[in-house]
Amino acid sequence: MIQLSYLDYIAVEGKRFLHRFSPTLKIIGMVLVLLGIVTLRSLPGLLLLYGTLVALFFITRIPIKIFSLTFYPLIFAVLFIFISGFQIHFLLLIFLKVLCGSTGVVLLLATTPYPMIFSVLGRILPDSFVTALFLTYRSVFILLNILEETQHALYLRGGFQWRHPWRSLINISNAFGHLMIKGIDASEKMYESMLLRGFKNKIFYRGK
Amino acid sequence: MSHIHLPDGVLPVWLWVPGFIAAMLVAAVLFRFTKKEALSRRFPLLGMMAAAMVLGASVEVVPIAYHVNLTVISGILLGPSLIFLATFVVNVILALFGHGGITVIGLNTLILSIEGVFGYFLFHLFWQVSKRLILTTFIATFLALVFSTFAMIGVVSLGTSHYEELIHHEGEGIFEFHLLKDKGPHHEEETKKTEIHLGRFIAIVLPLGFIGWILEGVITALITRYIHRLRPDLLHLEKESQ
Incomplete structure (x- = not known):
C-alpha cells in the first residue's frame, strides 16, 4: 500500500510520452485491453497483448520496482486453478489474462494521476x-x-x-x-x- | 476474505454484466432514497471507512492471500445503505490499484456488501439478545463472512459451463491465433478427460475460509472493543441498551 504514494508520485512527476497522452485516450486504451482479455481465448493472442503491454511499460521507463505490482493478482489466481484440475492450457490462459489486466492497470496508473482518472x-x-x-x-x-x-x-x-x-x-x-x-x-x-x-x-x- | 479474486475474462459475460447492472441499480436506488443532506454530511466518513477497507485489503498474508476486509466493522459504523456505496468505491479502487478484476467489480460489490449489510443487522440483533460486545461482534462477523463466502462460491459455480468452454475449446474466440496450436487426433480424447473440479475448489476455499472467518471475527471483535472504550457513540448502542 505504501507503493500507492510512489505510484502517484511517478504519475504526477513522469515526463515520458505516455504521461503526456490525454487521460481519456489512455482510459479508452485500457478498455480495449479489457476487451482483448475478455474476448481472447488463445495463448498466442494473449501473449501478444502481454508482450505489447510489457514493451510499453519499459519504453515508458517506469521504475522496475513498480513492475512487481503486476504479479500481485497471481496470488488469487492460484486458488482458482483447482477448478480446472491443473489443465496447463487453462492455467496459462488464466495467468496471462491476470497479467494483461494488472499490467494494463498499473501502466495506466503509473502514467495518469488518480484525480485525472476520476475526473x-x-x-x-x-x-x-x-x-x-x-x-x-x-x-x-x-x-x-x-x-x-x-x-x-x-x-x-x-x-x-x-x-x-x-x-x-x-x-x-x-x-x-x-x-x-x-x-x-x-x-x-x-x-x-x-x-x-x-x-x-x-x-x-x-x-x- | 470473500472477494471473487478472479481475473477479467474468466467469468462469462452473461454473469458479470448483470452483476454490474444490479450493483449500479442498487447504488442508484440508495443514492436516490438517502437524504442529500445526510449523504453530504456522511461523505467524509464514507471516504474514510472505504480508505480503511482499502488499507486492510492491501495487507496480504502470503501465500494464502488472506487479508482483513473490515467490511463488518465499517457496516456497523456506516449503516446498511452507506456500506454498499463504500464497498462499491473500495472495489473500484482495489481494481484500479492492480488487484485485477475490473469486470467483476459489480459482482464483488454485491458479495462484499452482503458482509457489511448482514454484519450490521446481525450485530444489532445479537446485541439485543446478549449485550456482550466481543461475543456479539465475533458471531455477527463470522456469520456474515460465511454468507458472503457461500455467495462467492455460488457465483463461481454459475460460470461452470463457461470454464468448460475455456478448457475444451482452446484457441476459439473472437480472435483466433493458430501459431502454436496443432489439433491432432488425440484432442477429442483429451477433451473427454477434462472436467470442472468445483468440489475441489470448494474443498480448498472452505477450510481456508474457516480460518479467515475466525481471524477476521476476532480482529473485528477486538476493534469494536477498542472503539467502544474510546468512542462508544460511534457504535450507536445506547438507544438499544435503554
Whole structure:
C-alpha cells in the first residue's frame, strides 16, 4: 500500500510520452485491453497483448520496482486453478489474462494521476459516486500518515510476533481501531473545512 | 476474505454484466432514497471507512492471500445503505490499484456488501439478545463472512459451463491465433478427460475460509472493543441498551 504514494508520485512527476497522452485516450486504451482479455481465448493472442503491454511499460521507463505490482493478482489466481484440475492450457490462459489486466492497470496508473482518472469517470458516472472516489483517495493518504505513526507505537508495544499470537492480534486490532478513530476524527474536520469552502456534493478537479 | 479474486475474462459475460447492472441499480436506488443532506454530511466518513477497507485489503498474508476486509466493522459504523456505496468505491479502487478484476467489480460489490449489510443487522440483533460486545461482534462477523463466502462460491459455480468452454475449446474466440496450436487426433480424447473440479475448489476455499472467518471475527471483535472504550457513540448502542 505504501507503493500507492510512489505510484502517484511517478504519475504526477513522469515526463515520458505516455504521461503526456490525454487521460481519456489512455482510459479508452485500457478498455480495449479489457476487451482483448475478455474476448481472447488463445495463448498466442494473449501473449501478444502481454508482450505489447510489457514493451510499453519499459519504453515508458517506469521504475522496475513498480513492475512487481503486476504479479500481485497471481496470488488469487492460484486458488482458482483447482477448478480446472491443473489443465496447463487453462492455467496459462488464466495467468496471462491476470497479467494483461494488472499490467494494463498499473501502466495506466503509473502514467495518469488518480484525480485525472476520476475526473474522466465523472463524465459518465454520477457526481456523488465520483466525490466518494475522490474522498476515499484523499483519505487513503491521511490514513497512511496515521498508520506510519501507529506503526512506531505498535513496534514499541511488541508489534507482531508469531510466538505471542494473541498479544499480536490485540496489538493489530488496537492499531486498526486507533486508525479508524483517528480517521473518523479527521473526516469530521475534513467535512467542516469542505463546508467552509462551499462543498455542495460535488468536487471539481482542475487538471494540468 | 470473500472477494471473487478472479481475473477479467474468466467469468462469462452473461454473469458479470448483470452483476454490474444490479450493483449500479442498487447504488442508484440508495443514492436516490438517502437524504442529500445526510449523504453530504456522511461523505467524509464514507471516504474514510472505504480508505480503511482499502488499507486492510492491501495487507496480504502470503501465500494464502488472506487479508482483513473490515467490511463488518465499517457496516456497523456506516449503516446498511452507506456500506454498499463504500464497498462499491473500495472495489473500484482495489481494481484500479492492480488487484485485477475490473469486470467483476459489480459482482464483488454485491458479495462484499452482503458482509457489511448482514454484519450490521446481525450485530444489532445479537446485541439485543446478549449485550456482550466481543461475543456479539465475533458471531455477527463470522456469520456474515460465511454468507458472503457461500455467495462467492455460488457465483463461481454459475460460470461452470463457461470454464468448460475455456478448457475444451482452446484457441476459439473472437480472435483466433493458430501459431502454436496443432489439433491432432488425440484432442477429442483429451477433451473427454477434462472436467470442472468445483468440489475441489470448494474443498480448498472452505477450510481456508474457516480460518479467515475466525481471524477476521476476532480482529473485528477486538476493534469494536477498542472503539467502544474510546468512542462508544460511534457504535450507536445506547438507544438499544435503554
